[in-house]
Amino acid sequence: MSSVAVSNKKGFGAVLWDYLTTVDHKKLGIMYLFAGVLFFAIAGVEALLMRIQLMVPNNDFISAGLFNELLTMHGTTMLFLAATPLLFGFMNAIVPLQIGARDVAFPFLNSLGFWLFFLGAIFLHLSFFMGGAPDAGWTSYASLSLYSPGHGIDFYVLGLQISGAGTLISGINFIVTIITMRAPGMTFMRMPLFTWTTLISSTLILFAFPPLTVGLFFMLVDRMFGANFFDHTMGGNTIIWEHLFWIFGHPEVYILVLPAFGLFSEIIPVFARKRLFGYSSMVFATILIGFLGFMVWAHHMFTVGMGPTANAIFAIATMAIGVPTGMKVFNWILTIWGGSIKVTVPMLYALGFIPSFVAGGVTGVMMAMAPLDYQLHDSYFIVAHFHYVIVGGIVTAIFGSMHYYWPIMFNRTLSEKLGVWTFWVFFIGFHLTFFLQHFLGLMGMPRRVFTFQADQGWDLYNYISSIGAIMMAVGVVLLVINVLLSIKTPPVNRRDYWGDGRSLEWSIQTPVPFYNFKQTPLVRGFDPCWLEKQEGNKEMMTYAEPLGDIHMPNNSILPLIMSIGLFVAAFGALYHPDGVSWSVPVIVIGLGITVLAMITRSVKDDHGFHVHVEEVIAEEQRLYGKGGNK
């Protein structure tokens, strides 16, 4: 049965099979993390190519068509295939530990979510080798994308449909996990902020991804099966795509930024060595941001011509979001205020995050004013704004949390020294790149252009901006080197690596056993690890049950098979408009594989297995040596 009492050394095949079939949230977290890093690197290279092209006026480093493909894939990949999985990686690895659970609510679905995401992402990237990538921007407005020749847009639609389904499934899984799997005593108002933001961000996924699914489906049938949703000559309306896309698209940015807020709300109290200031207002602000996130989508469409009433309503709703976000910023500052601050690498990222994100937020409120938005629309000001929010908010959170959580996830550490270098190179590069783009936008440089004429006053700023982009790339390379070097560091093998851990995940001794908690913990208050330490508890945990048999889920290969089925079917749909004879059979075969796997899953009982007390003791001894984890 699974990996109990299996010796340390396993062959490559066995390890591979283990990862292909695993339902363990910690392994899936690692897989999400590495998949995310892979796509982050790809999208980063795309950005670098674009910045090289824009370094000097009238450049011919890449062609206009390729530039369109690069900008589309950069945006799509960064949002769907890099930021999302990187955050999912932390959610998977950390949230069950924070709430005192042995696994997520639906381990099988967790694995299915990963494989759908991964194969969808691979499918999307195959477009580069199969006749051209999508080239209508990450928003893929129907008026452009319906008439884009080749299969680029079809790859976009099908790839995102598959990976979007995976994201939705993972979202449902997180919601149910957080609702039902909390340890005794872990009430809603004792949950760490990262768990709260994971819950709210998963809720946003729950409500925001269906409109995307619907929009993508309309695009799919319009392009591949002759439907007329967006074709105005047949009564369709291209604005419908814009609405559906932004009903999804606006919550999507909160889906990404809320977990980032949560991660910083974990990091800041630990290194300020103070309780998080205003916990309940933080929770309230998170919920409010989530709710308002659904009421503001049309601020992306002020220039569409919805009329002054609609514009005014959406403008005011958008500005309202500044209030709960401001609450959060002040809470972070007041947490740091008067604390005994340790400036470690994660804290450095947090300190860099606050001013950068505020800058992005303030430009957001500027654009919320509809009349001003008419000036700023589709200019580089927009580009500067959302990069300040996304890089300044989300990427810093991801990098900082990699340093912060590395000991729990891998039982190894990232170098602090190299981390400080990475931070400064990346942070300075980031501001060089995007700060000047505000002014490029105000001077009238439109976004999404592949080149520009000299002597409009844009030359110098574009040049500096490109230098900054190269610095960011160097920063990322340093981080990757840091990750590689960490393999050689000695194992951590301790609890509470940072010494000031507050939430439950720091109470567990690393390496975390596959069942997480040998006994379910009893949570006696907010910040349970801190609480137990204050009371002199060496184990940092109070238990809710005696040592007993542990029930764990079985591994399964079915999630991978289901995802492969959809992957195959997507090729059939892709080539359908070409009139090839095999397109429909391929769709049927692909969907057949998926449905068969689903029926197998439904019919075959899966009771999981029990780890008996003796096996638990043996496993503890194997991990922590004689005496075990008392």
Add this chain to the structure above:
Amino acid sequence: MGHHTEVQAKSKAQYEYDRHHNAVHMRKQVINFAIMIFLTFLAFAVVVAGFSPMFIKPFILLLAGIQVVLQLYSFMHMDDKNGHHIGVISTYVWSGAMIIFPVFLAFVTVVWW
């Protein structure tokens, strides 16, 4: 964790109470079903009878709303206080309903040609 639970034989009184309670509950469900059928019938009837659309449209939407609430709270047991985290579930259902409201509003007002 797991699906093994303590198997407890109910006392005779408890068993009979549960049986009776289930039967009474089922009777209520049949009454609810009758109400739903009646509402459906009414909706079709007012359309066939040809009243003014100004009256019919809000009226049948109201009937649909009532019928959906009946389905959710009786057939789907959202009224069952013993349901696991039923309060959280209702919050989610009604949040969903709230979120789709502006979507409908936007699609019938600001998507125009």
Add this chain to the structure above:
Amino acid sequence: MEETKFTPQSWPNHPEQATAEGKNKFVGIWIFICSDIVLFASVFATYLSLRNKGPAGMEFTTQSLFELPLAFVMTMLLLTSSLTSVYAMYHMKNYNIKGVITWMSITVLLGLGFLGLEIYEFYHYVHIGFGYTQSAFSSAFFTLVGTHGLHVIIGLVWITALIVRNAKRGLNLYNAPKFYAASIYWHFIDVVWVFIFTVVYLMGVLG
């Protein structure tokens, strides 16, 4: 895994939520339904804005297409199937597998009847020239009602699989949550249909 043998006396009153897994399934199916609400809402909203829109001179309108008797019969079939699945859940609470299987089978039959009528309706429309690619209106109509139909098909396959799998071996705390989740899903299909017959058919006939 040892199967616990139950008697009507030892069978818990909430068999679908007696285990941790059952509780997860119970919350899970509801959370899934919440996302399905938004899915249908998006298709619905699109239908409302594309209703009766087509190429210049299109002769099809909601008023010329829809026939109330058919919609009425379909509604009755689906509404009744909702009640029969309530009966199945009633028998599940009383630890009566025969009752569960019988009423679930009736549910499937009623669902098949509904599906048959829907296929007939679609066939009829395509036959008179109102195909999927005919206009924005036709695309939106077939997508909305077809998405619901797809949900019906999934529900039928799911419930049939449950019946076939569990008819012989009886009820236990492993399959009770599965039956319960399937029945909640089936009710939700009915909830969506309430809006479809009201907004698409009844308000369509009004014009």
